[in-house]
Amino acid sequence: MKITKLTTYRLPPRWMFLKIETDEGIVGWGEPVIEGKAKSVEAAVHELGEYIIGQDPARINDIWQTLYRGSFYRGGPILMSAISGIDQALWDIKGKALGVPVYQLLGGLVRDKIKAYSWVGGDRPADVIDGIKKLMAGGFDTFKLNGCEEMGIIDNARKVDAAIAVVAEIRAKFGNTIEFGLDFHGRVDAPMAKILIKELEPYRPLFIEEPVLAEQAEYYPRLAAQTHLPIAAGERMYSRFDFKRVLADGGLAIVQPDLSHAGGITECFKIAAMAEAYDVALAPHCPLGPIALASCLHLDFVARNAVLQEQSMGIHYNQGAELLDYVVNKEDFNMVDGYFSPLMKPGLGVEINEEKVIACSKNPPDWHNPVWRYSDGAVAEW
């Protein structure tokens, strides 16, 4: 079998799908995108595509190494997201060619179901109580919300109180019948992270995500030393080589590689195994589309340390399209009591509505995250 063609489709809400065709008629789908830089990743996919046209799609390991090591400069969000989508599509082709789901090719099931969580409350946490009530009716009992709005390097007690008030209200309303993680979204710098984590401890969040940016990863072990709350990070780390440093330095209880950013299934399978060796849990990042989610699920079902799966149903970013809008076999993504089941169809197990993809890619949105500023005019982290 030979790879013959790569076609990309940028789509609402902020996604990109990749279709890889072969000379035997088997087609694979991937989701190479970095949120807000879809066009850059698209260019990278086609540049990397020149290396793989005419190649045997079954040689995923060799193709991965060629795409990663075959050029002198490598790594980072753009190139690794491009490799990720290509890698996903190759696993889809391999599974379809052999007639088995991808989790079988990775050694088979290690669990029967995986817990999913839902986002609640948007960019600036609001209406969280109502949001949780509605989602509980749909079977969720685990949630994630942004931990705060803009936070200065040194900020005032009112900002801290506002962040704590949201969490206190959740615990007062729902007690311990639900769990929730708090995503600091890299908005918080080390001095305020120390204060916020201390004040949040009594409310027992499930984890604190990106308490500081990955660029300040040296603070993960320092923050972990001051708290018993689990610290999570990883959506802005792009390979084993990024993860090895945080694993070796300690501090993280949960790693969150993104299957569309950190080298795809091939690389995240290895990252999961590295994390297991350090007694660190896996919770793949996935505020993206169905192919990215399917890739995450295949990993969750073979990695013993997988604990939770993010998914984008109803997420505040999904303006103009929802998670399953381009999927034919929507029923395979049905959750029971907040758990996903294994995707049983060959390959990634996602049947793409190609007509709809083509139609919706005619006029794709060019999504970018907002640029936030402090009241004094300086740029804030979003």
Ligand SMILES: [Mg+2]
């Ligand atoms: Mg996050």
